[in-house]
Amino acid sequence: MLETYRGKYFHPRTQFITIDNLGKVLESDDVLFSLKKGDEIASVSPFFEGLAAYFDIQEDNDIKFTCVHLENTDAQEYTCDIEFKTFANGQPTLIIIHDFSDHYTYYQEVAQSRNESVINSQVLELKNKYLKEKEDFKNTFIANFSHELRNPLTGVTSFCSVLQKTDMTTEQQDYVEVIKSSADHLKNMIGDILEMSKIEVGKLSIEEELFNFHELIEMLNFTYSVKARQKNIEFDVDLDPKIPKYIESDKTRIKQVLENLIENALKFTSKGKVTLNIKENQRRARKVNLNIRISDTGIGIPADKIDTIFNSFTQLNNPQKYSGTGLGLSIVKGLVELMEGKIYVESKEKEGTTFKLNVSFKYPINQESISLEDKSDIEHKNFLSKEKYNILLAEDSELAQMAVLKILAQEGHFFLDIISNGEDVIESVIHNEYDLILMDIRMPGTHGDELTKMIRSLPVQNCKTIPILAITANLYDDDKKRYKKMGMNDIIEKPFDEKTLLKKIYKHLK
Amino acid sequence: MKASKKIILLGHFGVGKSSLIRQFVENTFTSDYKVTIGVHILKKEIKIAADETISLIIWDLEGYDDIRKTRASYLLGTHGFIYVFDVTRPATFENLKDDITYLTDQYPNTPLKVVGNKADLVTKSYLKENKDIFSVSPNFFTSAKTGDKVDDMFIALAKELVK
Numbered sequence: 001m002l003e004t005y006r007g008k009y010f011h012p013r014t015q016f017i018t019i020d021n022l023g024k025v026l027e028s029d030d031v032l033f034s035l036k037k038g039d040e041i042a043s044v045s046p047f048f049e050g051l052a053a054y055f056d057i058q059e060d061n062d063i064k065f066t067c068v069h070l071e072n073t074d075a076q077e078y079t080c081d082i083e084f085k086t087f088a089n090g091q092p093t094l095i096i097i098h099d100f101s102d103h104y105t106y107y108q109e110v111a112q113s114r115n116e117s118v119i120n121s122q123v124l125e126l127k128n129k130y131l132k133e134k135e136d137f138k139n140t141f142i143a144n145f146s147h148e149l150r151n152p153l154t155g156v157t158s159f160c161s162v163l164q165k166t167d168m169t170t171e172q173q174d175y176v177e178v179i180k181s182s183a184d185h186l187k188n189m190i191g192d193i194l195e196m197s198k199i200e201v202g203k204l205s206i207e208e209e210l211f212n213f214h215e216l217i218e219m220l221n222f223t224y225s226v227k228a229r230q231k232n233i234e235f236d237v238d239l240d241p242k243i244p245k246y247i248e249s250d251k252t253r254i255k256q257v258l259e260n261l262i263e264n265a266l267k268f269t270s271k272g273k274v275t276l277n278i279k280e281n282q283r284r285a286r287k288v289n290l291n292i293r294i295s296d297t298g299i300g301i302p303a304d305k306i307d308t309i310f311n312s313f314t315q316l317n318n319p320q321k322y323s324g325t326g327l328g329l330s331i332v333k334g335l336v337e338l339m340e341g342k343i344y345v346e347s348k349e350k351e352g353t354t355f356k357l358n359v360s361f362k363y364p365i366n367q368e369s370i371s372l373e374d375k376s377d378i379e380h381k382n383f384l385s386k387e388k389y390n391i392l393l394a395e396d397s398e399l400a401q402m403a404v405l406k407i408l409a410q411e412g413h414f415f416l417d418i419i420s421n422g423e424d425v426i427e428s429v430i431h432n433e434y435d436l437i438l439m440d441i442r443m444p445g446t447h448g449d450e451l452t453k454m455i456r457s458l459p460v461q462n463c464k465t466i467p468i469l470a471i472t473a474n475l476y477d478d479d480k481k482r483y484k485k486m487g488m489n490d491i492i493e494k495p496f497d498e499k500t501l502l503k504k505i506y507k508h509l510k
Numbered sequence: 511m512k513a514s515k516k517i518i519l520l521g522h523f524g525v526g527k528s529s530l531i532r533q534f535v536e537n538t539f540t541s542d543y544k545v546t547i548g549v550h551i552l553k554k555e556i557k558i559a560a561d562e563t564i565s566l567i568i569w570d571l572e573g574y575d576d577i578r579k580t581r582a583s584y585l586l587g588t589h590g591f592i593y594v595f596d597v598t599r600p601a602t603f604e605n606l607k608d609d610i611t612y613l614t615d616q617y618p619n620t621p622l623k624v625v626g627n628k629a630d631l632v633t634k635s636y637l638k639e640n641k642d643i644f645s646v647s648p649n650f651f652t653s654a655k656t657g658d659k660v661d662d663m664f665i666a667l668a669k670e671l672v673k
Contacts (some may be wrong), residue, residue: 046553050587052514065583126599
């Protein structure tokens with residue numbers, strides 16, 4: 001019985017062929033390939049031509065080849081294992097061909113799937129790497145470019161302030177106002193671009209401070225009610241009185257998010273109203289969760305564009321009509337996510353848009369005992385103890401030197417020394433008694449932060465305590481931490497205006 | 511007399527070995543990837559001089575990520591090697607130096623050509639500027655898709671085989 005099965009199922013898949021020492025067929029059972037006596041074995045496949053060197057070997061050999069693809073004269077394909085046997089006793093060479101096509105077809109499918117998966121993952125990895133390199137390049141480029149723009153902008157904004165205090169005709173004053181407002185607009189746009197690049201490279205962090213949340217909302221209410229009236233639309237604020245008055249979070253960033261969304265709503269609304277609605281959702285473990293909605297009755301967002309509005313540099317509407325970098329909403333989203341909150345948008349074209357935020361803030365349980373000292377920095381001016389103060393400005397940009405000189409000269413409280421090269425700063429600090437140092441960071445010679453560290457270690461009286469303020473456009477969190485670590489007391493951001501510069505100087509003078 | 515020479519194409523899977531052979535033998539190309547398992551053998555006669563023709567028996571081997579895994583029987587009686595990698599996939603050339611050293615140690619007298627395939631996917635300046643990433647300087651940058659340098663590569667090896 002078994003022999004019958006063997007004959008029926010095994011033999012039809014295995015062919016035996018003998019050949020002579022020239023590779024000509026002596027015998028064949030023709031199970032797979034039809035061969036006549038005297039045919040070249042190479043006519044079955046060029047595979048055998050590659051073995052010609054072994055046809056006339058007179059020794060015992062058993063060479064096995066697995067998974068060889070062969071084709072018969074009817075173009076039928078077989079995937080076979082082949083045994084090539086030579087004998088030392090003069091017997092003719094024996095070739096045994098086993099047809100394992102079914103088995104190898106399955107194996108091919110498995111290998112296909114495995115290899116495709118490996119290749120796809122390698123290609124994906126490469127694409128990600130390429131995208132990351134591209135993104136890093138973009139962010140570094142943006143950061144450097146923004147920095148380079150800030151220096152000349154400092155000149156424009158600060159000299160506008162100086163110019164405004166000179167004798168000018170009303171027409172000239174109007175022109176200066178236009179220059180100032182354009183420079184401010186440019187400054188905001190550069191700020192947006194830099195901020196977005198910081199968010200994207202993860203170099204922006206949320207700081208926590210205790211502040212009066214209700215007061216912030218009241219201030220927004222006041223500011224935007226005026227702006228809305230100028231556009232003949234309404235601005236309503238609905239603040240849930242249950243919300244704690246004092247919360248702990250990043251006041252600047254919360255203000256930035258709300259301002260951005262309200263400005264956006266006002267920009268795209270020409271009639272009707274804009275509403276800021278803030279409701280307490282729940283309190284848990286010293287955290288209050290708020291639902292914030294900013295709704296407008298403006299032009300709305302087309303349904304097919306709604307998914308793209310948080311993307312960088314996306315402006316859905318005519319950029320000539322609605323100015324901006326197209327970064328506002330992507331910054332908002334980035335900041336909300338940094339605060340571990342969520343932001344959604346709902347909109348109907350020609351009916352209006354609602355942005356919904358859900359964020360949690362820490363709050364002190366005992367709200368009654370809190371009193372925040374809220375003395376504005378400029379008020380420090382009234383507590384000055386000396387007639388004149390010696391200030392050192394270490395700055396290589398002539399434009400910035402002139403700006404600081406003009407601003408301080410108008411105040412009448414200061415003697416100003418200016419040094420353009422980092423290497424001369426130490427010498428000057430040793431021989432003069434300064435009340436405050438304004439220190440540029442990127443200076444020829446030694447950088448400002450390094451100089452600060454050196455000054456702090458000088459064995460000269462007051463070098464440990466003299467206020468040193470950085471004047472810089474390098475404002476990544478890492479930079480700020482480094483300035484502090486090196487011993488700097490504060491930072492004046494470039495481009496600065498008169499008010500900012502004086503506020504910081506008066507704050508640190510005693 | 512017409513010489514018959516066995517050559518083998520080696521390299522990682524998916525680098526385009528079968529496509530190079532198909533382009534050389536049949537002048538065709540398909541971007542559909544079909545994994546080779548085991549070995550396919552094709553033959554092409556080429557004229558390498560006015561009165562000299564050579565019959566190339568081309569063994570298209572299944573790709574491996576480790577050349578040492580190649581079945582020893584396949585390599586018997588080989589006259590020449592073509593080692594193929596994909597210029598766009600670092601995984602296919604990160605062991606290039608080791609693999610070439612292995613082949614030249616094991617088969618010191620067997621001619622070998624190192625080929626960077628899929629060159630149509632990158633610019634010529636990229637290949638020039640990044641040649642150091644390949645650790646071994648390739649003899650040819652080919653494109654099985656456009657046919658660029660494919661015939662040149664096989665013919666160069668064939669000429670070496672009959673020297």
